[in-house]
Amino acid sequence: MPKRTDIKKILIVGAGPIVIGQACEFDYSGTQACKALKEEGYEVVLLNSNPATIMTDPDFADRTYVEPVNPETLARIIAKERPDALLPTLGGQTALNCAVAVAKDGTLDKYGVELIGAKLPAIEKAEDRTLFKQAMQNIGVTVPESGLAHNLQEAMEVIERIGFPVIIRPSFTLGGTGGGIAYNLEEYEQIAMAGIDASPTNEVLVEESVIGWKEFELEVMRDKADNVVIICSIENLDPMGVHTGDSITVAPAQTLTDKEYQLMRDASIRIIREIGVETGGSNIQFGINPDDGRMVVIEMNPRVSRSSALASKATGFPIAKIAAKLSIGYTLDEIPNDITRETYASFEPTIDYVVTKMPRFTFEKFPQADATLTTQMKSVGEAMAIGRTFKESLQKALRSLEIGSCGFESRLFDETLAEPRPLEGSELRTLEAKLRIPNWERIWYLADALRAGLSLDEIFELTKIDRWFLHNIAQIVAMEKRLIQAVGLLEQPDGEVFRTLLREAKQMGFADLRLAHLWKVREGRVRELRHRHDIRPVYKRVDTCGAEFEAYTPYLYSSYEEECEAAPSDRRKIMILGGGPNRIGQGIEFDYCCVHGAFALSEDGFETIMVNCNPETVSTDYDTSDRLYFEPLTLEDVLEIVHIEKPEGVIVQFGGQTPLKLAVALEQAGVPIIGTTPDAIDRAEDRERFQALLNKLGLKQPANGIARSIAESEKIAERIGYPVVVRPSYVLGGRAMEIVYDLQQLRNYMQYAVAASPDHPILIDKFLEQAIEVDVDALSDRSHVVIGGIMQHIEEAGIHSGDSACVLPPYSLPKPIVDEIRHQTVALALELEVCGLMNIQFAVKGDQIYLLEVNPRASRTAPFVSKATGRPLAKIAARIMAGKSLQELGIDSEIVPTQISIKESVFPFTKFPGVDSLLGPEMKSTGEVMGIDFEFGKAFAKAQLGANVRLPISGQVFVSVREDDKAAVVEPVRKLRDAGFVIIATKGTAAYLRAYGIHATPINKVKEGRPHCVDAIKNNQISLVFNTTFGAQSIIDSFSIRRSALMHNVAYFTTVAGMQAAADGILALKRETLDVTPLQEYYPQNG
């Protein structure tokens, strides 16, 4: 059927900031959708608050609104743009919820906007637990026993009927937020009430536990002609009970017979039809009883999802792109398959490899968090690996995670011993607990359980992980044993026996580095032996069809097989190394830069080659670069790709720390790194060399020293004076970084940190209290430097730059200071001979400027600056690296925009009960949003709204600040009082305010007896919290204030600068409602 001509303008809603449960997979899907719809000639209007997305690049939509993703903003855009249709299924749960809201409140009807993809009744049927259950009963599909509860009494009635254990699922929340598994009444009450609280409809589903059942997912697509196809089946290694986002998952399903698989397929087709998802993709989850095959359906997402992104990457079938085309009326049989060219989207992909996805966790960032894996998602990213066997794919996935693992390292044994000692007593019980209670390390404990001699049946009983997976891991462990026993063969490495063994190990996915560990030799030695035997990987294509048709898209993965299909070209080519799995400190921003690099170089006529292993990203879309290698980003894997492709340049400065860490080794191996030299990178990263550099340029940095022992650290701290900032060298995202106020704290830290990172010394810097932090992104071609953007942080120095809000252009720094910052930036870039992007962090205290950090690479802020100024920094940087000069590119001066852009960070605290939301030098945010307006207050209010912080315009403000901050808080509090807010404060703060003529009602601190401030927050009497603290005890005392504000969705600010900005934002909100403006109108001059 031809595409619809009755609609011309389509509004797409993005997913907003990266949060746990909603990561860059929605940029991937949204970008595909924007491209697909523009290609078809529609006018595309986009709403997404996340500046680090590719989809919000002004080229991808006709009108790009970087505004908060919420129903009010959406309604304003609809009123302004009058689109014909709203496509809500590509921006995750956030977009879907927004669309439901504007559909229900009549906005869509009022403006005559049609929901396409999924209609309101379908969305409600899929999302509302009661309707879903009813729908499943209508078509004879079994669901687990369940009941709904909206309050404690209902919850009790339900549990009496179902019995323990139960799974509690709040309605309409993301990534299972607020849900959990309860084994007893106490747990049940707690989780059920928290879930009711977390649900926007105050509803939880209490469900019969099918914990331990096998878990499967099917990705389903339907078109207007009612054709339904299954794109991919996924089997979870972790059985039911662990959120699928936190599970190790494998595609395709491995342990279902055809009869069982077809039952699931039939059920999926009936489900998508019954729910009534008109066109597009859905994800359906099933549980299967391992004892008798009984199948239940768990849930359905009537939209593209994390799993559909994974399924797209796993099969080569671009679900989001096809979904977009289906939504405007095409049928599956009309949409060509890009990969085969001669076939159509109307088929079911078949694959001839095994895909393994592993979640990436960051519990080290939240030591107080419960690290047990449950039905609420906790991982922040994922890596995917492709191999010809599960063993190969699994071991590739392990090393793709970039957590220092290159295989099945033992958690318990000296793994270079062929016969580990048997475990008994408490050690055995510990191991059993690690197997029984799901945790992120369980996959490694499985190997240890096998080493300890547990049988597959015993391990199955403890974990309920299917014996098929266990057997495969057992084969890997058995191979390790053979390898260890064969260590003697290294003496005669030229023999056929060694060659055969080595090849077999490589076919099972063993990394060179893993073999080196087992044999106690250097990695280089293994590589050398492997190459001597000419054991090298070949590259196979992902082609959607199991080789039945020729694949025209070079989407490749390595395997130790016979035939190589890489077919490298002899074009001029440049390889870009990606960032690997998302984690806190390295996320979508780096992928954004990689993608831009590929786009720019492709425009310049180069063949672009992308290497990455993150299935969520735009960079791993086969469309983004000319050639895609879906591979781990380790030295071994990258060297092999370089060997086959022989690029004229490799870019390491876009993918964050991941490729940067490889730079020196790659260069030593003769790989042509382009851009800033690894030596220059080292000059900036190595503390001693950096100091020499600053001395040479006459620049200042906070007093500092390097400690290699506790004693040394004490001496340094004494010399420079407390407080000091301490951190291990070579870290990203402020990992293990702390501000230390006294000797005792320093000693504690040194013990912890040195243990955390034994190979690296500890850096100690003077902490500049109350200093203003400034971020600068700049471009340089070795002879010229152009500033990309100067950002003033709102939060003072000491809060990790990735966690603080920042403003472009600077909003309160005096011009001479900003000019001096420009001057220093240029000097540094020229001295380091930066070629491409660089990022510098300054601290300004009074009229003094200190250098905190120089990163001669793409930074986290590059996408934000690009959006704020309209100048695509990463693209320009890529061109410079490939040989162009700034002059040739016509880049001669800094753009200082008239509008104000504010970047705000978004945190995962609600996902981690018991974790303090106080900000510090260690980065904790998962994502960012951007607010743009011509006035600071409005831009700030937008940024807050984007981050889902609702600044109140009336009500009571609770103020409790530490001594040093009392003076600074007077002004913002006065502004709020004048604006009609009632001020409530703890006694000391109240007294101080009174002295300045501000009446504040005193209220008890938590330890002063009840009723206290937390009671007031919980009783919804407070609409805004200003709270700063100092010292460990005070932090503990005020923890419940922050936590309760967080859980009750009360806006709270924990820095004075944040409070000042908040007051301005509130005043702006009171004055007038926020309006919406597309990016394209902010910088027509660039357009």
Next chain:
Amino acid sequence: MKAALALADGRVFIGRAIGSPGEISGEVVFNTSMTGYQEILTDPSYRGEIVTMTYPLIGNYGINREDVESSRPHLAGFVVKEACDLPSNWRCELSLDAYLKENDIIGIAGIDTRALVRHIRDQGAQTGVLSTLDLDADSLVAKAQAAPSIVGRDLVREVTCQTSYAWDEGTWDLAQGYQAARDAARFKVVAYDFGIKRNILRNLVSKGCSVTVVPATTSAEEVLAMQPDGVFLSNGPGDPEPIVYAQENIRKLLGKVPLFGICLGHQLLALALGGRTFKLKFGHRGGNQPVRRGAGHDVEITSQNHGFAVDAASLREDAVVTHINLNDNTVEGLRHKVFPAFSVQYHPEASPGPHDANYLFDEFIELMEKHQAVSRHS
């Protein structure tokens, strides 16, 4: 133990032996189904073929006694990347390797099956020799070149039943396994066994037919003497052209009784109607083949297994093409303009594969119903 697979065009793969030792020749083909290897092993249509599975891990869920399409495996040889030696599934009874050994089937594992598949795709399906006895490349290639081609051979005689029999088992259900026939059958169906898959019979039974399976060579007169409400033309192995006796019988049955053909049965019907068949380069084998029904946008995902196809241009006016393959536009189904006869190239009985085309059995029932009504009137 090592095994070798040599193709007539000289390409040789060395891997590990699975199943029984020995040496056999056959046409080397590939199947893209990710599940259903047990059904594939026992499908008589694979007679004379060395089947390569494109999915690399085969045997994961083992072998059970239920998921069989005939009494034993029929294919000549089996080629996989990795054969699972410790299967896992609640219905699993034995491993793939044990099953192949039990049934004296030669297999090979550990080769680059994707390379083999690409080779077949580019060079075409061809004769090959699979051996655990002779690993010499030149010798094996020579044997492959000398081995008989699948073209022009009557493989049906090798798989058809010797005597007729009644079938009364219905389709499979998770809770109860195969279900017994329902109530009293409404239709009497005679099914020609050219290498019939049991799931066709099970579907007919579940739709209310009493089924008698007859040998491929049974004459039309004998069949008509049984007074069937409908005659089913089954799937089967190899080239349809040499199966002249079947074409003749079909010609005689045409117009006298409703006919429904699947796969080889479809090709034989086309030949009986005066059409021609041709050998596809490498065939259609798998569970993801899109078939367009009619002229609109109705597409069904089908299970297929055939190396020959009906030439659309050869069909006379009395045959209407009802279904085409979306990938290569080959004929997937036809219907007689006047007489109650229709057929499909693919497998509505699935097993393995999707159930999208199950409605065809209902259409056969409707056709018999209509014919019954007409007969009663006349």
